[in-house]
Amino acid sequence: xxxxxxSVRDLKKRIGKREIIKGIDFELNEGEVFGFLGPxxxxxxTTIRMLVGLIKPTSGSxxxxxxxxxxxxxxxxxxxxxxxxNPELYPFLSGWxxxxxxxxxxxxxxxxxxxEVVELVGLQAxxxxxxxxxxxxMRQRLGIAQAMLxxxxxxxxxxxxxGLDPAGIREMRQFIRKLAEEEGMSVxxxxxxxxxxQQLCDRVAIIKGxxxxxxxxxxxxxxxxxxxxxxxEPIQKGAEILSSFTEITLDQKYIITAYDELxxxxxxxxxxxxxxxxxxxxxxxxxxxxxxxxxxxxxxGIE
Amino acid sequence: xNNLVQNEMMKLLAKKRLIIIGLIVGILVLMFTYAQYxxxxxxxxxxxxxxxxxxxxxxxxxxxxxxxxxRMLDEWREQLQVSLKQQQYYLDHDINPxxxxxATFTRMxxxxxxxxxxxxxxxxxxxxxxSSENSxxxxxxxxxxxxxRWKILLSKYVTLLLSVSIIVAVTAxxxxxxxxxVFGYQGWGAPVITGxxxxxxxxxxxxxxxxxxxxxxxxxxxxxWLVAVVVGTLSFMLSVLVRSTPAGMGIMLAALxxxxxxxxxxxxWESAKYFFMVNLKLxxxxxxxxxxxxxxxxxxxxxxxxxxxxxxxxxxxxxxxxRDVY
Ligand SMILES: Nc1ncnc2c1ncn2[C@@H]1O[C@H](COP(=O)(O)OP(=O)(O)OP(=O)(O)O)[C@@H](O)[C@H]1O
Ligand SMILES: [Mg+2]
Numbered sequence: 296x297x298x299x300x301x302s303v304r305d306l307k308k309r310i311g312k313r314e315i316i317k318g319i320d321f322e323l324n325e326g327e328v329f330g331f332l333g334p335x336x337x338x339x340x341t342t343i344r345m346l347v348g349l350i351k352p353t354s355g356s357x358x359x360x361x362x363x364x365x366x367x368x369x370x371x372x373x374x375x376x377x378x379x380x381n382p383e384l385y386p387f388l389s390g391w392x393x394x395x396x397x398x399x400x401x402x403x404x405x406x407x408x409x410x411e412v413v414e415l416v417g418l419q420a421x422x423x424x425x426x427x428x429x430x431x432x433m434r435q436r437l438g439i440a441q442a443m444l445x446x447x448x449x450x451x452x453x454x455x456x457x458g459l460d461p462a463g464i465r466e467m468r469q470f471i472r473k474l475a476e477e478e479g480m481s482v483x484x485x486x487x488x489x490x491x492x493q494q495l496c497d498r499v500a501i502i503k504g505x506x507x508x509x510x511x512x513x514x515x516x517x518x519x520x521x522x523x524x525x526x527x528e529p530i531q532k533g534a535e536i537l538s539s540f541t542e543i544t545l546d547q548k549y550i551i552t553a554y555d556e557l558x559x560x561x562x563x564x565x566x567x568x569x570x571x572x573x574x575x576x577x578x579x580x581x582x583x584x585x586x587x588x589x590x591x592x593x594x595x596g597i598e
Numbered sequence: 599x600n601n602l603v604q605n606e607m608m609k610l611l612a613k614k615r616l617i618i619i620g621l622i623v624g625i626l627v628l629m630f631t632y633a634q635y636x637x638x639x640x641x642x643x644x645x646x647x648x649x650x651x652x653x654x655x656x657x658x659x660x661x662x663x664x665x666x667x668x669r670m671l672d673e674w675r676e677q678l679q680v681s682l683k684q685q686q687y688y689l690d691h692d693i694n695p696x697x698x699x700x701a702t703f704t705r706m707x708x709x710x711x712x713x714x715x716x717x718x719x720x721x722x723x724x725x726x727x728x729s730s731e732n733s734x735x736x737x738x739x740x741x742x743x744x745x746x747r748w749k750i751l752l753s754k755y756v757t758l759l760l761s762v763s764i765i766v767a768v769t770a771x772x773x774x775x776x777x778x779x780v781f782g783y784q785g786w787g788a789p790v791i792t793g794x795x796x797x798x799x800x801x802x803x804x805x806x807x808x809x810x811x812x813x814x815x816x817x818x819x820x821x822x823w824l825v826a827v828v829v830g831t832l833s834f835m836l837s838v839l840v841r842s843t844p845a846g847m848g849i850m851l852a853a854l855x856x857x858x859x860x861x862x863x864x865x866x867w868e869s870a871k872y873f874f875m876v877n878l879k880l881x882x883x884x885x886x887x888x889x890x891x892x893x894x895x896x897x898x899x900x901x902x903x904x905x906x907x908x909x910x911x912x913x914x915x916x917x918x919x920x921r922d923v924y
Contacts (some may be wrong), residue, residue, distance in 0.1 A: 347742045350922035372744035379742070383735030387612045396608065399601035400743040441739065 297324040298360075300374070300449045300481040301346070306355035307569060308341060308505075317343050318355070323449065323481045328471060330496035330513075331485035332587065338505040339485040340380060343453050346483075347377045360448055369581040373402070376447035378455065382438020388429035390418060390437050394444065401445045412440040416470075431458035435467075450474065450482045456491055468495050489587050501587065516586060521554040526575035533571045537562060554578055602745070602753030602761075606678035610723070610757060616764065619719050623769050624776065626715070629776045630707060634698075650694045656840040683808055685714050689839040691787070699785030701811050708818045709885060713878040714771065714858055716822055721850050723761045724833035727754050733841060734800070737923055748920040751838075755911075758834055762826045764818070770819060783866040786812045792884050821880040828874065828903045829854075835910040838918050849916050854878075861890040871898070874906040 301323040308316040316338050323329050331339050344350045346357055347363050350372070357364040362371035384393045393457050394412070398404040413422050416436040427436065435458060442450060455471070456464045470496065474480045487489075492499055493513060500510040509516065526549055527533035534550055537543050540562050544551045552562070566573055610616065661682045665675060687692070698706075705757075728751070730736040740750060747862040774783070789808035857875025870876055871891045882889065883896035 344922075344924070349738060350924070364690040369746060372742060375742075378743055379738045381735065383738065385609060385612075385734070385736055388609070392608065392612070396605050397739065397743065399605055400740075402744070427914050445744075446767075587840060 298328065299323065300325055300360055301483065303342075303346070304356045306342065306357065307353045308345060308350070309353045315505050316345070316352075319502070319505075319507055321500055321510055323483060323509065325448070325481055326475050326479045327498065328475045328482045328484065330492035330497050330499040331483060332487065332489065332492050333485075333502035334487060337502045338503060340453055341375070341505075342502075343379055343483075343485060344449055346451060347375065348372065348381060349379065369595060373445060375451065376442030376445060376449075377444055377451040378435075378438045379451075379453050379459065381525045382434050382441070384426050384434065384437060384441070387425065389425055390422040390429070390433075393437065394422075394441060397441050398444055404444050408444065408446075412443045415443060415499045416440045432460065432463050432490060435459060435463075439470075448480060450480055452482065453485045454487075455484060456486070456488065464491065471495060484504075517538045522579055523552050523554045523559060524575070524577040524579055525550040525552065525573065526577075527566060528572050528574065532569060533566060535571075536565055536569055536571065540565070599749065599753060599756075602749060602807060603756050606727075606753055606757035607760070610761060615723050616761065616768075619722060619765055620768055620772070622719065623772050627707065627776045630773075631703065631780050634703065635778070635780050636848060651689065654689050658682065658689065661685065663920045680791060680808060683792060687789050687808075699781050699788070700774045700783050701815060702788065703777040703781055703784035704770055704814065705790070705811065705818055707777075708815075708822050709881040711769065712818075712822050712825055712881050713861075714737045714854060715856050716766065716826050717878065718851075719765050719769070720762055720826050720830040721847060721854075722835050723765070724758055724830040725837050725850060727758060727834055727837050727847055729837040729841055729843045733843065735787050741923060748915060751915060751918045755831075755914075758830050759827065762825065762830045763923045766819065766826055767822050770815075786810070790885075794857045817884055818881050821884075824900070824903065825878050825880060826905045829878070831907050831910045831914075832874065835914045851884045867891075868893070872902060874903055877902045 299322050301318055303321050306316055306319045307314065319342060321329075331342070332496065333339050341350070345352045346359075346364070348368055351365070359371040360374040362374070364371045382388075385396065388396065391409070391413075394409050398409055413419055416439050418433065418436050418440065421429065421433060426437065429437065435455065439452075439455070442452075450471075456467050459467060468491070471482055471484065475482055475497075484492070484495060496513060498510065498512050499516060501508045519587075524546075525533065525537065530545075530550065534543060534545065537550055537552055540558065541552050541555075563573060563576065661678055665678055665682070692794070714828065728737075731740055740745060788811045790811050792807065792809050792814065832853075833846065833850045836849055840846040840849070853875050857873065857878060859868055860873065860876050868891060871894050876890055877894070877899040879890075880896065880899055883899070889895070889899075
């Protein structure tokens with residue numbers, strides 16, 4: 296039985312008259328990377344701010360490793376490291392002094408641990424320079440180093456790849472996977488970059504308008520949406536025949552239908568009989584992107 | 599707690615605020631020293647001679663003559679006796695009363711700096727203590743550590759008290775050291791008149807006495823420190839309440855300057871005495887100048903300031919520990 300590191304129950308937040316978070320439930324297990332996926336303004340950052348105790352939920356409960364964030368704040372925070380939005384550090388201090396600053400706020404963090412995290416994020420060469428001379432990527436790294444100081448069981452990262460170049464993104468991804476797989480850490484990552492979530496996470500919650508629309512493993516979310524791309528000639532006639540069996544969509548020279556292991560051969564035979572030539576039958580998993588657009592209803596339009 | 603204060607000190611020093619404050623004080627003291635020096639020189643030219651001893655002796659004789667006449671009220675007689683003692687002291691110790699030493703300069707400087715200059719210096723440190731964390735966004739990291747919020751704010755407040763003490767001490771020290779180059783480092787034992795009490799329109803001189811200057815200076819320093827702490831706490835509160843440092847500074851600056859203006863014109867608006875900013879010139883009570891509003895005393899001013907101080911602390915801690923941080 297894996298330990299639950301974060302459990303959120305019926306979390307709500309109202310600001311003024313608007314209910315921004317409308318009741319969110321989820322759990323995170325040890326060693327799991329959990330993705331928080333949603334369009335702009337969905338409420339990802341607001342939820343994360345409640346998780347780390349920056350804002351008070353209107354109702355609901357949050358437990359980190361069994362400790363209630365409101366009642367046992369310090370105990371809960373000892374188990375957690377986080378970056379909320381950008382990793383804002385003191386620009387007038389060196390990277391090392393920034394780490395020292397946050398190490399002093401934690402029990403039992405000594406210089407050996409500080410050296411460890413610096414090495415972990417690969418900042419050795421510049422750690423004694425002032426943070427204002429750092430690039431955005433270096434700040435992200437320092438932010439991670441800072442979040443790792445207390446060897447947390449739970450790491451919460453709001454848009455961790457913000458401002459990283461492709462190499463940096465890949466490195467960050469590998470880094471997060473390593474933390475989860477080798478150190479058994481649970482990681483909560485929020486993002487609106489689907490590719491990133493798809494490659495990084497074990498499970499995803501899709502959130503929109505302050506509600507979780509779907510929570511599932513990445514594979515099962517995707518497999519319900521497998522489709523077939525047909526390239527046939529003549530395309531008009533092919534479309535006519537296929538639409539008599541199932542729903543179709545036309546995409547330039549392709550006809551797209553759902554994938555159904557048993558039915559597809561029949562459809563194919565019917566096409567052949569009618570003298571339609573089938574050039575290509577392509578089975579495709581949709582990107583999370585399509586899924587995302589599908590469940591969030593197109594995405595565009597901030598409420 | 600120690601660690602937290604250490605953190606705050608590290609940030610304060612890295613921002614180099616204290617050095618800037620030291621420089622400002624240094625430059626201002628040099629300017630005032632020069633102005634004072636000019637004044638002394640001018641006086642010397644006007645009197646024509648270096649022979650201040652003869653002049654002082656003449657004054658003493660005059661005073662003695664007046665004391666000798668019978669038409670004098672007892673109260674005034676006492677006061678004259680006090681100033682006679684002062685003059686005699688100057689003569690005995692070979693001090694030119696119009697050429698003060700560094701100790702006198704420091705006392706005068708502090709008395710003039712208490713209601714505007716020192717509060718401004720304190721503001722430089724206090725007004726961005728919390729709001730800078732807000733505007734930099736570092737507040738998010740600060741408040742997600744396993745430390746209660748009140749401890750974080752307390753560490754900042756302790757740091758503020760430390761810096762206030764440092765600033766007051768440095769101001770006194772710099773004005774003594776720098777002015778001493780010109781005026782000499784003497785004057786600690788010189789007698790200063792104190793004890794005037796204003797009862798309505800009358801001056802009650804029954805308590806008038808001489809105090810050695812070092813004692814007087816210590817009293818002044820204590821009062822300056824008190825004012826600095828109160829002003830610091832108020833700007834600290836603003837920096838908790840207002841996210842932007844310039845806005846907080848602006849509000850405080852407006853309050854201080856309006857205090858300086860009010861001081862000159864509120865004598866008929868009695869309830870203005872409950873404003874903190876008309877109560878800042880505490881040193882005026884012991885050096886014997888009239889307060890801006892009738893009925894104000896050292897005690898009433900100190901109590902008013904303490905009430906403001908307590909309220910500011912309560913507001914700061916309540917807001918800081920409860921507020922949602924976005
Ligand atoms: N301080 C605030 N006052 C009022 N409304 C707010 C406040 N902060 C956020 N909101 C609202 O809450 C909603 C969710 O915002 P949030 O920042 O959580 O979105 P997000 O999912 O992180 O979006 P993004 O991908 O753009 O970062 C938005 O509609 C926003 O307008
Ligand atoms: Mg966000």
